[in-house]
Amino acid sequence: MSRPELAVPFRERAEQALKDDFLREALTIATTKFIGLRREAFDDFPEGEGLRDRAREIKEATLQHLDRYLEQLVDAVERQGGHVHYATTAEEARAIILDVARRTGARLAVKSKSMATEEIHLNEALERAGVTPVETDLGEYIIQLAHERPSHIIAPAIHKTKGQVADLFAREVGRKVAADPEVLTRIARGELREKFLQADLGITGANFAVADTGTLVLVTNEGNGRMVTSLPRVHVAVMGVEKIVPSLSDLMVFLAILAKSATGQKLSSYTTLVQGPRRAGELEGPEELHLVLLDNGRIAQLAGPLRESLYCLRCGACLNVCPVYRQIGGHAYGYTYPGPIGILLTAMLEGPGSVKELAHASSLCGACAEACPVRIDIPRMLIELRRGLDEARLAPWPERLAFKVLGRLLRRPRLYRLAAPLGRLLQLPFARGGTIRRLPLFLGDWTRGRDLPAVAGRTFAERWTDLGRRA
Numbered sequence: 001m002s003r004p005e006l007a008v009p010f011r012e013r014a015e016q017a018l019k020d021d022f023l024r025e026a027l028t029i030a031t032t033k034f035i036g037l038r039r040e041a042f043d044d045f046p047e048g049e050g051l052r053d054r055a056r057e058i059k060e061a062t063l064q065h066l067d068r069y070l071e072q073l074v075d076a077v078e079r080q081g082g083h084v085h086y087a088t089t090a091e092e093a094r095a096i097i098l099d100v101a102r103r104t105g106a107r108l109a110v111k112s113k114s115m116a117t118e119e120i121h122l123n124e125a126l127e128r129a130g131v132t133p134v135e136t137d138l139g140e141y142i143i144q145l146a147h148e149r150p151s152h153i154i155a156p157a158i159h160k161t162k163g164q165v166a167d168l169f170a171r172e173v174g175r176k177v178a179a180d181p182e183v184l185t186r187i188a189r190g191e192l193r194e195k196f197l198q199a200d201l202g203i204t205g206a207n208f209a210v211a212d213t214g215t216l217v218l219v220t221n222e223g224n225g226r227m228v229t230s231l232p233r234v235h236v237a238v239m240g241v242e243k244i245v246p247s248l249s250d251l252m253v254f255l256a257i258l259a260k261s262a263t264g265q266k267l268s269s270y271t272t273l274v275q276g277p278r279r280a281g282e283l284e285g286p287e288e289l290h291l292v293l294l295d296n297g298r299i300a301q302l303a304g305p306l307r308e309s310l311y312c313l314r315c316g317a318c319l320n321v322c323p324v325y326r327q328i329g330g331h332a333y334g335y336t337y338p339g340p341i342g343i344l345l346t347a348m349l350e351g352p353g354s355v356k357e358l359a360h361a362s363s364l365c366g367a368c369a370e371a372c373p374v375r376i377d378i379p380r381m382l383i384e385l386r387r388g389l390d391e392a393r394l395a396p397w398p399e400r401l402a403f404k405v406l407g408r409l410l411r412r413p414r415l416y417r418l419a420a421p422l423g424r425l426l427q428l429p430f431a432r433g434g435t436i437r438r439l440p441l442f443l444g445d446w447t448r449g450r451d452l453p454a455v456a457g458r459t460f461a462e463r464w465t466d467l468g469r470r471a
């Protein structure tokens with residue numbers, strides 16, 4: 001699906017974001033708050049580190065037998081009266097959901113927050129088919145009104161200030177609205193309540209699905225997930241195949257660390273467990289339940305270089321700590337999933353060629369791996385991705401040339417020692433006070449947004465030799 005924002009190169013999208021003072025202020029406030037809350041939550045939870053290891057082990061063990069767990073899940077969901085569909089591509093997933101909507105005569109769909117439905121561009125497809133989608137998570141509702149995409153995995157409107165949200169709501173309700181979170185929430189609640197009652201279709205994602213019980217698990221903070229799964233006649237849940245967990249006791253491990261990593265809460269306000277459609281004698285719940293298991297490039301990565309990114313719980317912690325994300329926000333990345341894990345997921349969903357620029361939007365500082373509740377080694381996979389891009393000759397030629405020369409130098413100490421005095425000589429017209437502020441020609445790209453440290457007057461090796469002589 002074409003995205004108009006991708007017509008602009010990543011570098012320009014990032015530059016635009018860096019010039020947006022509102023955006024940077026909103027990002028700094030929100031991500032700093034999330035980082036502090038996460039730290040406090042784990043400081044008060046000594047079992048946390050052990051549970052992170054355990055969660056990682058469960059993820060790996062589940063991926064090793066994914067076929068078996070998927071079969072178990074399908075059996076359990078169907079036994080309870082649900083329908084399971086398998087979608088190899090985003091297009092297939094959209095077709096399945098549109099078919100359900102058509103068959104059940106749905107005109108209005110309420111949605112709970114779901115990155116999987118963002119991934120398959122479901123809203124646009126529903127609208128084209130004459131079904132009005134209404135996002136009911138507050139953040140998603142805001143960005144739907146703004147006709148934007150989420151800019152964070154768990155806080156889709158993180159880039160908006162209170163004033164900007166008040167302006168959007170004023171346009172919607174046709175009167176002036178105070179930039180007060182309580183007032184804004186009350187307005188959203190009033191608008192959405194009607195939609196819950198009118199909707200024919202409830203669409204959600206799923207944070208987890210438990211294989212042996214067929215339970216779909218939704219982790220939310222606003223209670224909208226419960227309304228979406230219980231009020232409309234039909235419930236459709238869309239879930240990546242990797243979200244499966246073997247049992248309820250495994251689920252507990254993930255629930256213990258997910259909310260702490262995401263928002264610093266012990267548990268999210270609502271953990272909704274959905275088990276089949278409404279049964280005879282029950283007062284609420286949908287008449288039909290459909291689970292769409294989405295592959296869309298995931299299965300291929302079971303044996304691929306991005307396998308570890310299938311552990312991801314979508315908590316957003318790696319975005320909050322990433323020095324690149326904190327400066328440019330999610331929209332500059334240009335795809336559904338932003339931040340460091342987003343680069344890997346984009347490579348998985350859209351192919352490595354789609355991230356030939358994005359693969360470099362990381363300082364490789366390792367903060368993402370440290371914050372990740374399942375310890376995904378994001379920097380290692382980013383380096384591998386960069387290597388793959390280089391081997392496929394997808395990176396721009398000046399970059400490939402520069403790194404090839406550097407690689408040769410680093411492998412030959414004698415040549416490296418000769419290069420130091422040469423570098424000192426070549427930098428003479430550009431170096432001032434130990435830094436190079438501007439380089440000529442295509443090398444100028446490197447110094448466009450940062451200074452380059454000048455080659456030192458004496459290298460470490462030269463000083464080390466001198467010290468040895470003096471000793």
Ligand code: SF4
Pocket residue numbers: 153261311312313314315316317318319341368371372373374375376
């Ligand atoms: S990679 Fe780790 S930190 Fe980032 S969203 Fe996924 S689970 Fe959370």
